[in-house]
Amino acid sequence: MKSKKILAPSILTADFSNLAQQIRSVELGGSDWIHCDIMDGKFVPNLTFGPVVVSSIRKITKLPIDAHLMIKDPDSLIEKFVQAGADWITVHQEEVVHLDRTLNLIHSLGAKAGVAINPSTPVASLSEIIHLADMILVMSVNPGFGGQKFIEYSYRKIEQLDKLRKENSADFLIQVDGGVGAGNIKKLCDTGCDVFVVGNAIFGKDNITASAVELKNLIS
Numbered sequence: 001m002k003s004k005k006i007l008a009p010s011i012l013t014a015d016f017s018n019l020a021q022q023i024r025s026v027e028l029g030g031s032d033w034i035h036c037d038i039m040d041g042k043f044v045p046n047l048t049f050g051p052v053v054v055s056s057i058r059k060i061t062k063l064p065i066d067a068h069l070m071i072k073d074p075d076s077l078i079e080k081f082v083q084a085g086a087d088w089i090t091v092h093q094e095e096v097v098h099l100d101r102t103l104n105l106i107h108s109l110g111a112k113a114g115v116a117i118n119p120s121t122p123v124a125s126l127s128e129i130i131h132l133a134d135m136i137l138v139m140s141v142n143p144g145f146g147g148q149k150f151i152e153y154s155y156r157k158i159e160q161l162d163k164l165r166k167e168n169s170a171d172f173l174i175q176v177d178g179g180v181g182a183g184n185i186k187k188l189c190d191t192g193c194d195v196f197v198v199g200n201a202i203f204g205k206d207n208i209t210a211s212a213v214e215l216k217n218l219i220s
């Protein structure tokens, strides 16, 4: 049975002076999740927002909130993001020494656990946690900014991940994040991705709702 494909707009490139209306626009476009890019200026060369913004978003949307923690020492803030209302917590494999313990911590708090890998990080580094993670995020840009160019070798990593999933009868979702748009989302879908993070190709467009509808149709 084909699994449901999920469109997760990233608010990184949204108009923060109008966030409620921007989120409403992607909801009207059939989006499934809201992707929150949490950046600390240390793990990545950019600084965004923390739990306080997630709790404001929680008040105005019923969509699952997908928190992508691009931060050093994520263990120290996981509980605050779950308390703020995040449904998914994704940590970077590169930044967590005790990943098994961290994923168990996320589950103990009642959230779904994701692991992200940067472009240069091999899929093989995840082999021991594929039955513990609910989602694996393949970064298809070097994290830190929206509007970057999709890194083409991400396709190979997604294929490897889909093969690893099938060979081990694992059921984690495959999420792709960075440079995703109308030109590559169908191919990403066919390569095995389940969750599509899109920032600029939605919030950078004149008609946010229509852009979400177009992308949702391409993955459905």
Ligand code: DX5
Pocket: 010, 012, 013, 035, 037, 068, 141, 142, 143, 144, 145, 146, 147, 148, 177, 178, 179, 180, 197, 198, 199, 200, 201
């Ligand atoms: C980059 C973020 C991505 C990014 C996606 O570090 O993790 O979520 O915002 O934005 P686009 O779709 O503009 O590449």
Ligand code: ZN
Pocket: 010, 035, 036, 037, 068, 177, 197
């Ligand atoms: Zn992200």
